[in-house]
Amino acid sequence: MEFPEDLKYSKEHEWVLVEGNTATVGITDYAQDQLGDIVFVELPAIDDKVSKEDAFGVVESVKAVSDIYAPVSGKVLEINDDLPDNPEMLNEDPYGDGWIIKIEMNDPDELKDLMTATEYEEYVAEEKE
Amino acid sequence: MQRTPLYDRHRALGARFVEFGGWEMPVQYSGILAEHRAVREGVGLFDVSHMGEIEIRGAGAVAAAQELTVNDLGRLRDGEAQYSLLCRPNGGVVDDIMVHRVSDRCVFICVNASNRDKDFQWMRENCRGDAEVIDRSAEYALLALQGPRATAVLGRLTTLPLASIPRFAFRDAEVAGQTARVAHTGYTGEDGWEIYCANAVAGGLWDALLDSGSSDGIAPVGLGARDTLRLEAALPLYGHELDDDTTPLEAGLSWVVRFQKPEFLGREALLRQREAGVARRLIGMVLTEPGIPRQGYSIVMDGQIVGAITSGTKSPTLGKAIGLGYVRPAWTDVGTKLSIDIRGREVSGEVVHLPFYKRQVQGG
Structure with a gap:
């Protein structure tokens, strides 16, 4: 199970890569593993507003439907157009080709509420028990 | 657990x-x-x-099973099995089961795990003649x-x-x-x-x-x-396509119900329903737009809810989103365009032949 050091993590198992005022968001390795084979992704539209801790999209495994939550508030700058046709990228490369959206952040202070890689790894270990 | x-x-x-x-x-x-x-x-x-195994034993085992189930055990020889149903007098399905005729004194029935206790009670209460119902699941x-x-x-x-x-x-x-x-x-x-x-x-x-x-x-x-x-394969799953308030005729299982048998639980109600017609019927749908049907999603036509999905997934073999569900009989023809309400969005699909997948029989 991978927990890249340069990312921040939410309790809902999303990761965030911060570059300036842009936050790239995806689901974590742990999340994709728990979901199992992902077969459908529903994304927001560019320019949609997203709010921290609100659902902005959906991933579906063979068995179940799960919401994806925004780790920070802002406006959708970019979506991963390749995902709807290749949802398995979320399983195969959750921190790379499986990125989901890029958000222009309203309030970078919200990042303080996210976990570091070490904190998230501990959080996952607790959830597994 | x-x-x-x-x-x-x-x-x-x-x-x-x-x-x-x-x-x-x-x-x-x-x-x-x-x-x-x-x-x-x-x-x-x-x-x-986890599946349950219930036996009916005794000189009257086959006759008792005939009355409890809707398919015809008269068609079975020793060593043969058939798919069947336990029905209530009102025609509702207690469970769908596999009935094995071991001998003229022993009928071995495989039942759903979630229904095992209910089935056992039901069979014991309704078993008549020289026969005993034994739960052998453990x-x-x-x-x-x-x-x-x-x-x-x-x-x-x-x-x-x-x-x-x-x-x-x-x-x-x-x-x-x-x-x-x-x-x-x-x-x-x-x-x-x-x-x-x-x-x-x-x-x-x-x-x-x-x-x-x-x-x-x-x-x-x-x-x-x-x-x-x-x-x-469009095989029903109890709790999805079947339940106590659904009849075999609604579920597309008329072929299992042998009205030629003079007596079985549910016969009168099912005969009446066969004559009067069903109010809803099981259909298969394939979506023609992105989305996956799931149990409980509404089936919609012209903005009106006409039914509900009972099971759905993205078919791994076909690569298409498929679903089973119940709709009014008017909308059951193959090719009928229906939509599914997926999280507030109407996603188009159509009624297809069942099963979705049929294996190629060897030597065809």
Whole structure:
């Protein structure tokens, strides 16, 4: 199970890569593993507003439907157009080709509420028990 | 929660578990898609020991079973099985079951795990004549070996002439040196076998089957793929397509109900419904826009709700989103355009022939 050091993590198992005022968001390795084979992704539209801790999209495994939550508030700058046709990228490369959206952040202070890689790894270990 | 005798083996194989009908069952091992493919293209092994086994015994066993079930046991010889239903007097389905005629004094019935207690009570209360209903579930494990390579894998472990055992027949025999009841049945839409055995020998049989199938790419398969396999084959799942308030005629199971039998529970109500017509019927849908139907989603036509989905998934074999559901009879024709309300969005689809998937029969 991978927990890249340069990312921040939410309790809902999303990761965030911060570059300036842009936050790239995806689901974590742990999340994709728990979901199992992902077969459908529903994304927001560019320019949609997203709010921290609100659902902005959906991933579906063979068995179940799960919401994806925004780790920070802002406006959708970019979506991963390749995902709807290749949802398995979320399983195969959750921190790379499986990125989901890029958000222009309203309030970078919200990042303080996210976990570091070490904190998230501990959080996952607790959830597994 | 109850565990099957194979729980430790599942754990060792890296299974992920799920609660089902009061049992802690493996939902997947390597992944649902890979396991699904293994059964369609090769062979898969399932632990379905949570299923219940109920026997009707006595001089009047067959007559009692005739009255309790809607299919016709008169069509069975010793060693033959049939799919059937327990119905209430109002026609509602108590359970869907597999009825095995062992002899004129013994009928062996496999029932759904979630309905086992209900079925046992129901059968005991409604069993008439010289017959006794016995719940033997606690004694039995059940393994399902399914897929085009299943017969080859099983054949290495038994002297049974598998090629000459027709579908829906069963034999009591030795498999890998253990006593077992081997039935040419399944719940996947593939050819295959279901093997009933005593709990104590289940582990040895499981190991022997995995070992025998290793050269055939055998995969242990969990309840996740069991569900996608049965759904592609349009086999109903109790609690989804069937329940106490649904009749066989609504569920597209008229073929199971043998009105020629003079008496069985539910006969009068079902006859009346056959004459009056049903208010809803089970259909299969394929979506023509992106989305996946799920149980409880509304089926919509011209902005009106005309029914509801009972099961849905993205079909691993077909690569399309498929669903079963109930709609008013007016909308059941193949080709009818219907939509599904997926999280407030109307997604287009159409009614298709069932099953969604039908295996190619060898030697065609």
